[in-house]
Amino acid sequence: MGKSKAKRFRSAPFSPAGPQRAAGGEGPAGEDGDGGSSAAELLEKLQHPSADVREFACASISKMLQQKHAIPAFLQRDVVRCLGPMLLDQSLAVRETAAGALRNLSACGGFEVCDDMVTKDIMTPLVALLKECSAGLEANEVSPTKCKDTKKNCVEDIANEAVNVLWNVCECNGTAVSIFNKEGCLDVVLQYLKKFSTNVDLAISVGSVWNIKDTIPSSSQATTINAILKIFSESLVVDAGETVIHMKEAETQRLKLTAEAETEENVSDTIDNSVLKEDDEMEEPPKGKVKRENDVSDLLPSDKWELKQVTALLMAQQTALEIIVNMCCSEDPSDDEWEELSSSDESDLFMENSYDEGSGPPMSPLCLSADVHAALMNNLIPKKILEKTAFPNSVAVDICTHSPSWKPLIRKMNTVQCRALTCLHSILLVSDVDCLGGASTLQSLAQHLSQLVFSQPEFPTHTEFLEAVTSAMRALLQTMASKNISQCMTPEQLMSLCEAGVHSSNISVRVNVVSILGIAGSVLAKIEDTAETLKMIGKFLLEVAMKDSSLVVAGEALDALFDVFADGTEAEKAAVQIKLLPALKEFQPVFKIRMRKEGKGQYSTDQLCVLDNVKMNLRRFIAYQETLGGKKTT
Incomplete structure (x- = not known):
């Protein structure tokens, strides 16, 4: 029911204190109850003649910007225009920490903040920095520029932070993408991609070049x-x-x-100290241990x-x-495409019984x-x-x-x-199935996915894993069903997965498991002596359709019922025994009322479009069941 969409992932915040403190709940904002005062003081220090003080200020701002509640105080004091010039500071350390601060602002501030950053012209110094880094990388191939930590290459690390800022603002703002194209930044970031063998971090950041693939000439x-x-x-x-x-x-x-x-x-x-203690007046701290005012050593990455x-x-x-x-x-489909992808494509199946098993799945790849x-x-x-x-x-x-x-x-x-x-x-x-290795490969893959779910002592409850593994299972079983490849999950495993998945708080997991049950049931309906299993599947799907709190899940359960009981002698027997027709006739007005009451407030236009098709197919399916004589048997 509907189409799986790509998830979008934004680059993570930068932490001047190293990876272990990137999530940052503490820092200057936690130490100073007056966030506005801290923001004003730190922004003022960006103008200090000492590079160390400017670096300290950028690093402190960067830490504070990881906390959403601190962001408004900085925005009110024009943090974007204050940090922008720091991207081209004479000090490379200042450039890196300033870029890191802007990365945090763009990652933690959301779409509106990214729009504001572009409005405040962050792209001008950002593009200039990216081009300078590109030139610097060419020079570094001969003589690398090292930071205080000799294992770090300053230019590459600055470029890494700058690209992450670019990634975030281009994800949120079309003007940023236009500037990217106009300034010819593609060649710059592709050069960064070549650094994979020596700087994984930088290459990771530029993987985002896919987001602007349409700007690449077709010949290349x-x-x-x-x-x-x-x-x-x-x-x-x-x-x-x-x-x-x-x-x-x-x-x-x-x-x-x-x-x-x-x-x-x-x-x-x-x-040495025993010698110094002979004369208290001569006592001094050991060389190299003197702590400067505004020392940033505590903010810089530790040796990990x-x-x-x-x-x-x-x-x-x-x-x-x-x-x-x-x-x-x-890309996201239009309403027309959703119409095509919805279950209405199969609606004539109930009236005509003319499904061609070799024609492929209802949802085209x-x-x-x-x-x-x-x-x-x-x-x-x-x-x-x-x-x-x-x-x-x-x-x-x-x-x-x-x-x-x-x-x-x-x-x-x-x-x-x-x-x-x-x-x-x-x-x-x-x-295509052949490209994946054929039927035997898909069967092995089905066994592998089943093992991931059932090999653990306890059924997995981690939501992200369940959503991912059930999505993969759903796509695999649909592919196998469309090619008449025998499936490997036993009815017991199938029901175990669905009974656990349907209690998940995650709607996608629940949608996936009822869809899996529908796919498996539609295959079983074509096999002899499966009526008992089909009864079990039918009862389960009916209960989900009638009781699930989400209309999307209820709609998917109905779709699955349509698939399972669309055709076949075994399906007809099972449908009569579980009294499917009267149950659906009783539920039909309830589903309509739920759509009218809940639909507009809770669901998107795309979801409502698909649900509307489910409602139409419910009416057609009931009519189809009546033509089979189900009405007389009840």
């Missing part, structure tokens, strides 16, 4: 798409679990060596190199999967360009997506569980799995 699209998917393939092929294990071992060894070195240094300091590498890998894989989903999904399809297959993307749908490496999870700083990686590994399942769903919708 195939090459560009293939280059992008090649990079995605390279990131997906890396085993994140093994990487966690190796990097944690590397961190442990590094910290051990550092501790040994510090022990030797402390022994040396003890000897191995953790940062694993985090970057997982983010790269997540972003690659998200963009592949976008590649496989067309979404359009996938030949260039994208070829690039997906050439780079073995479906195979690599499937590998990412497995549960995270148990050893890696155990390692992360016992390390507070690494524990957030568990969530990131789970997110990659969910994105892979969503990606698998999209691939199944747009790919």
Whole structure:
């Protein structure tokens, strides 16, 4: 019922305090009850002659902008026009922290704030910065510019933050996209993409080039798409679990060596201090330990190199999967397209009984360009997506569980799995069965998805996982049914999945499980001696249609009933035994009243369009059942 749409993902906020504090509930705003006073004071410091003070101010602003309640105070004081010039500051550190602050503003402020940023002309200094970084990257190929932390390349890190700002404002504002095109920024960001092998963070940010794919000349699209998917393939092929294990071992060894070195240094300091204590007047702090006023060391990233590498890998894989989903999904459909995609396409089925089993599913696969399809297959993307749908490496999870700083990686590994399942769903919708490997491959995939759901001691309750795995199952079973490929889930497994899923608080999960039941039931209806199973399915779907709090789920359940009981001797027997016809005749006016009362206030135009078709098909289905003699048997 309806069409699956691509999810949009925005770039995460930047944290000047490192990845472990990116979620930021504390900081200057938490320490100062007068947010307006703090904002005014920090914005004033942006004009300070000392680069260290300007950097400190940008970093502090960046932290505060992660908290939505602090944003209005900065907007009232024209934070965009204050931070804009900082993007071209003489100090590279100031440029990076200023770009990070603008990234947080765009990520946390929402669409209206992004519109305001463009109105306040943030694109002028942002485009200039991107072009300067591009020139700087060419120079760095000969002589890299290093930051205070020698493992960081200043120009690449500045470019990373700048691209994230660009990504966010272009996602929200058409004027920003127009400026992007007019200023020829595509060549700039494509140059950044080439840095994948040396700077994963920067390459992740530029994966967003897909959002402006329409600006790429048609003669270059195939090459560009293939280059992008090649990079995605390279990131997906890396085993994140093994990487966690190796990097944690590397961190442990590094910290051990550092501790040994510090022990030797402390022994040396003890000897030096004993000499200094001979004369109190000569006592001074050890060299290098003097704390400057406005010192920003506490705000800069801590030495978590191995953790940062694993985090970057997982983010790269997540972003690659998200963009592949976008590649496989067309734009939002018009009302006419929704009309075509709705269940009304099948309505004549009830009256004519003329369904051609070889004609394919009622919902045609979404359009996938030949260039994208070829690039997906050439780079073995479906195979690599499937590998990412497995549960995270148990050893890696155990390692992360016992390390507070690494524990957030568990969530990131789970997110990659969910994105892979969503990606698998999209691939199944747009790919031909033969391209996927034929019937045997699809049957193996069905077993794999069933194992993901049923192999755990307890039925999975994590909403994001359930939504992703049921979406993939729904697309797979629909594909298999359209090609008459035998399905592998037993009726017991099917009912177990649906009974658990229908109690989920997530509407998409409930929609998916009733659709799965409808697909499986329609297949069973063509097989002998399945009436008992069909009775069980019919009762379940009737209960969902009548009792679910969401009209969308109720409509999907009705659609599923239409599919299951549309044709076949076994379906006719089961329908009579569960008294399907009188139940639907009694429910019909209830459904109409619910649509009239709840529809306009709670559901979108697209959803109402589909529901209206369900209402029409309900009337037709009742008429069809009456022609079968169901009325007489009751």
